Amino acid sequence: MKPVKHIRGASAACLLAVPLMLSGCSLFGSESAAVDPPPAAVEAQMLQVSGEDTLDTGVFAPVSSEEGNLSAAEVKEPGGSAAAGERTTVYLEDQNGLLAPVSLSFPKGxxxxxxxxxxTALVSKGAYAAALPEGFQGILPAGTKVNSVSIGQDNVAIVEFNSAFNDYNPSDERKILEALTWTLTGQEDIKGVQLWVDGKKLTEMPLQGTPLDRPLTRTMGINLPKHNALMMNSSAVTVYFAAASPDGGHQYYVPVTRFVPAGGDTVKAALSELIAGPQAENGLEMVMTEGTVVDSVEAGQNGVVTVSLTDDMFDGSTSIPEExxxxxVLTVAQNTDDSLVQIRLNGKDNVTGTNNIDYGQPVSAPEYVNELPL
Structure with missing residues (x-):
């Protein structure tokens, strides 16, 4: 397993710190999404798809300024440099019941x-609970201990818990699997996850019977909407909406998996879902207007994806909402091989966000989304 990368700076657009540093609310209002397990047939299919699926794209890699491109992750963190120690991203439950990535620093080791x-950070009322931002908590049952973690054949993480792992709310079963899988497969060389409890391999989850006969990968999706229409011959894409902290004044980003018709342009389909917005009742916010049109998505040289949009609301604007x-950027990177992204808006090459970053130039998704130094 390769060493975990240290952050060179924090994205001004994707920073979640203690105290929270982001400012501003959604310009487009707040809607919500009721999250529920997918139908049984879809569930089985998503749990069995190969880890080569586009959902399993690994960590986001920032572009260094030496390469001639500007990364949002290059912006200096307010208040100084990042906390010392190993930095990684974990998936915690927010105040709306959704799983969101939060970047944490741990002691070097x-x-x-x-x-x-x-x-351990995923354990409710666990060792790191007091260090989490307001509105966030671990999804594993209180008392859960991580007995061991090892990397086995085919880069599968083998995790053994104590028996307290079995004491979860049955309705949280899928969410627990998502949090574990997305946390571990965010590491560069981990492709799947296998679970053990007190020396015994789990072939299914103990309460709802979710099958664990093969390693879990990101193909299982995350935060699946309850009311997403079930389609035959469909594929999954993951898009990023914004959400607000409990006081309503700070933003962070939440991944949501949607089903789209198979065989089409994956990135365009994902952007269409982003435009469609979140569904009902879970605190997610519109990040694009319903009048936004995706004119084209083009993969160019050096792994740069150019997204051309039209939105009359921003015609003549010199500063576009960073959300x-x-x-x-997050959505395109998630549904490609962590591609660099440059945006064209209303035919203009200069697309400056309210964070003063020019997204008309190639940028990458931040290596650490929603950063939280301990």
Missing amino acids: KDTAMLKDSL MLESV
């Missing part, structure tokens, strides 16, 4: 020690 720390632009 071996890679497997960092992995144990990252899973809109960051959500586009």
Whole structure:
């Protein structure tokens, strides 16, 4: 397993710190999404798809300024440099019941020690609970201990918990699997996850019986909407909406998996879902207007994807909401091989966000989304 990368700076658009540093609310209002497990047939299919699916794209890699491109992750963190120690991203439950990535720093140590720390952060009322931002909590049942983490054949993380792992709310079963899978597969060399409890391999989850006969990968999706229409021959895409902190004054980003018709342009389909916006009742915010049109998505040289949009609301604007632009970058990166992204808006090459970043130039998704130094 390769060493975990240290952050060079924090994205001004994707920073979630203690105290929270982001400012501003959604310009487009707030809607919500009721999250529920997918139908049984879809569930089985998503749990069995190969880890090569586009959902399993690994960590986001920032572009260094030495390469001639500007990364949002290059912006200096307010208040100074990042906290010392190993930094990684874990998936925590927010105040709306959704899983969101939060970046944490842990004491320096071996890679497997960092992995144990990252899973310990997922424990409700656990060792890191007091360090989490308001409105966030771990999804694993209180009392859960991570006995061991090892990397086995085919880069599968083998995790063993104590028996307290079994004491979860049955309705949280899928969410627990999503949090564990997305946390661990965010590491560069981990492709899947296998679970053990007190020396015994789990072939299914103990309460709802979710099958665990093969390693879990990101193909299972995350935060699936309850009312997403079930389609035959469909594929999954993951898009990033914004959400607000409990006081309503700070933004962070939440991934949501949607079903789209198979065989089409994956990135255009994902952007269309971003434009469609969140569904009912879970605190997610519109990041694009319903009048936004995706004119084209073009993959160019050096791995740069150019997204051309039209939106009359911003015709003549010199500063575009960073939530809109960051959500586009995160969504495109998630549904490609972590591509660089440049945005054209209303035919203009200069697309400056309210964070003073020019998204008309190639940028990358931040390596650490929603950053939280301990």
